[in-house]
Amino acid sequence: xxxxxxxxxxxxxxxxxxxxxxxxxxxxxxxxxxxxxxxxxxxxxxxxxxxxxxxxxxxxxxxxxxxxxxxxxxxxxxxxxxxxxxxxxxxxxxxxxxxxxxxxxxxxxxxxxxxxxxxxxxxxxxxxxxxxxxxxxxxxxxxxxxxxxxxxxxxxxxxxxxxxxxxxxxxxxxxxxxxxxxxxxxxxxxxxxxxxxxxxxxxxxxxxxxxxxxxxxxxxxxxxxxxxxxxxxxxxxxxxxxxxxxxxxxxxxxxxxxxxxxxxxxxxxxxxxxxxxxxxxxxxxxxxxxxxxxxxxxxxxxxxxxxxxxxxxxxxxxxx
Amino acid sequence: xxxxxxxxxxxxxxxxxxxxxxxxxxxxxxxxxxxxxxxxxxxxxxxxxxxxxxxxxxxxxxxxxxxxxxxxxxxxxxxxxxxxxxxxxxxxxxxxxxxxxxxxxxxxxxxxxxxxxxxxxxxxxxxxxxxxxxxxxxxxxxxxxxxxxxxxxxxxxxxxxxxx
Numbered sequence: 001x002x003x004x005x006x007x008x009x010x011x012x013x014x015x016x017x018x019x020x021x022x023x024x025x026x027x028x029x030x031x032x033x034x035x036x037x038x039x040x041x042x043x044x045x046x047x048x049x050x051x052x053x054x055x056x057x058x059x060x061x062x063x064x065x066x067x068x069x070x071x072x073x074x075x076x077x078x079x080x081x082x083x084x085x086x087x088x089x090x091x092x093x094x095x096x097x098x099x100x101x102x103x104x105x106x107x108x109x110x111x112x113x114x115x116x117x118x119x120x121x122x123x124x125x126x127x128x129x130x131x132x133x134x135x136x137x138x139x140x141x142x143x144x145x146x147x148x149x150x151x152x153x154x155x156x157x158x159x160x161x162x163x164x165x166x167x168x169x170x171x172x173x174x175x176x177x178x179x180x181x182x183x184x185x186x187x188x189x190x191x192x193x194x195x196x197x198x199x200x201x202x203x204x205x206x207x208x209x210x211x212x213x214x215x216x217x218x219x220x221x222x223x224x225x226x227x228x229x230x231x232x233x234x235x236x237x238x239x240x241x242x243x244x245x246x247x248x249x250x251x252x253x254x255x256x257x258x259x260x261x262x263x264x265x266x267x268x269x270x271x272x273x274x275x276x277x278x279x280x281x282x283x284x285x286x287x288x289x290x291x292x293x294x295x296x297x298x299x300x301x302x303x304x305x306x307x308x309x310x311x312x313x314x315x316x317x318x319x320x
Numbered sequence: 321x322x323x324x325x326x327x328x329x330x331x332x333x334x335x336x337x338x339x340x341x342x343x344x345x346x347x348x349x350x351x352x353x354x355x356x357x358x359x360x361x362x363x364x365x366x367x368x369x370x371x372x373x374x375x376x377x378x379x380x381x382x383x384x385x386x387x388x389x390x391x392x393x394x395x396x397x398x399x400x401x402x403x404x405x406x407x408x409x410x411x412x413x414x415x416x417x418x419x420x421x422x423x424x425x426x427x428x429x430x431x432x433x434x435x436x437x438x439x440x441x442x443x444x445x446x447x448x449x450x451x452x453x454x455x456x457x458x459x460x461x462x463x464x465x466x467x468x469x470x471x472x473x474x475x476x477x478x479x480x481x482x483x484x
Contacts, residue, residue, distance in 0.1 A: 058387075067380075
């Protein structure tokens with residue numbers, strides 16, 4: 001009896017590592033080799049997750065995404081703050097010739113804009129008169145929350161998204177328009193407390209209602225999924241008989257209640273127009289105003305009077 | 321614990337530092353390389369589990385927006401393959417470097433294939449191949465730095481668990 005109780009225990013890795021093979025004999029398992037059940041379980045977990053995210057627009061996965069965002073969003077913001085000054089160094093190292101050329105370019109731009117401005121007072125007064133007649137002179141009722149891009153999704157994932165450092169505390173909710181100084185950037189997909197994920201209009205899955213500014217013709221803008229200098233958008237015009245001219249400006253056409261896109265945000269200019277008999281639609285290629293590969297400061301369009309943890313730029317330019 | 325730290329650091333670096341150094345938007349797959357190193361150091365079971373966890377983080381942490389579970393599946397395969405192909409004894413450059421490149425190719429391919437199956441973003445095969453080639457070049461270069469660093473970290477923090 002004593003012997004039985006005092007029997008030395010078998011080494012755990014000697015017995016647990018062995019299992020019966022098909023021929024019914026014991027075969028030792030190599031150390032570090034996973035059990036088949038574990039492999040199957042993890043692969044099935046991946047498949048389940050994909051299925052959950054594929055149906056119902058991923059509503060089941062959103063809490064998980066939010067949780068991961070709450071943890072890793074601040075880390076990404078912090079990392080961006082650390083590496084920002086280092087990456088700005090090349091900006092300070094420029095030749096005198098470059099600076100002179102830039103001053104010349106800005107000077108000529110300035111002169112052109114000044115001449116436009118000279119006639120704008122008259123235009124504005126005329127518009128004011130018309131507005132007084134029609135009594136529709138209301139402010140758009142939108143304000144901008146400023147934010148910075150802290151992370152950019154890799155091209156390997158084939159979805160064009162960025163993280164910005166403003167979240168629900170700054171008054172952001174999903175489906176708000178994101179703009180910058182040049183034009184339309186994208187829309188807010190989901191928010192955490194301190195960060196938000198933005199889908200760029202260059203993404204292959206992004207669709208925006210567009211309007212050719214001169215003729216007010218409407219169409220749908222699709223991204224192509226590439227960023228940088230060769231980023232282009234495709235505009236499918238609803239009216240097939242209309243051919244937009246090269247260089248015409250395309251603005252957003254707007255959605256109901258301004259979600260996800262407010263109206264009148266400049267998107268880009270028409271570069272060329274294709275028409276195909278097979279597709280029975282005309283496709284205009286649009287060069288976007290925004291350089292998606294060099295995004296930094298952006299603004300999120302929020303309703304006027306939103307509670308925010310930072311300064312909100314109101315319609316009249318004042319910071320609240 | 322060291323593995324979780326390494327994966328988290330790789331994820332943040334990949335999203336916030338290397339996006340400024342991206343070639344045509346393609347950044348090096350640091351997380352994938354860390355998973356390869358874990359598979360080399362600890363064998364295929366640890367590589368499998370860590371690959372699943374790291375891929376899950378890649379799928380869920382911002383700014384990801386693709387169908388969740390795709391990177392998890394890809395990195396799970398990567399960790400397992402790296403662990404199975406790891407030679408016993410001290411890892412030599414001639415062994416682990418081609419292995420890392422092969423694992424990177426397998427991982428990005430699995431991710432791209434699931435994307436094609438699910439039609440997740442509708443991109444053409446030509447675009448897929450272009451991105452794949454650029455990312456493979458990135459990974460091959462960065463593997464020379466990331467894999468030894470991660471191996472050294474594992475050896476320092478958890479020397480009793482390393483199989484080699």
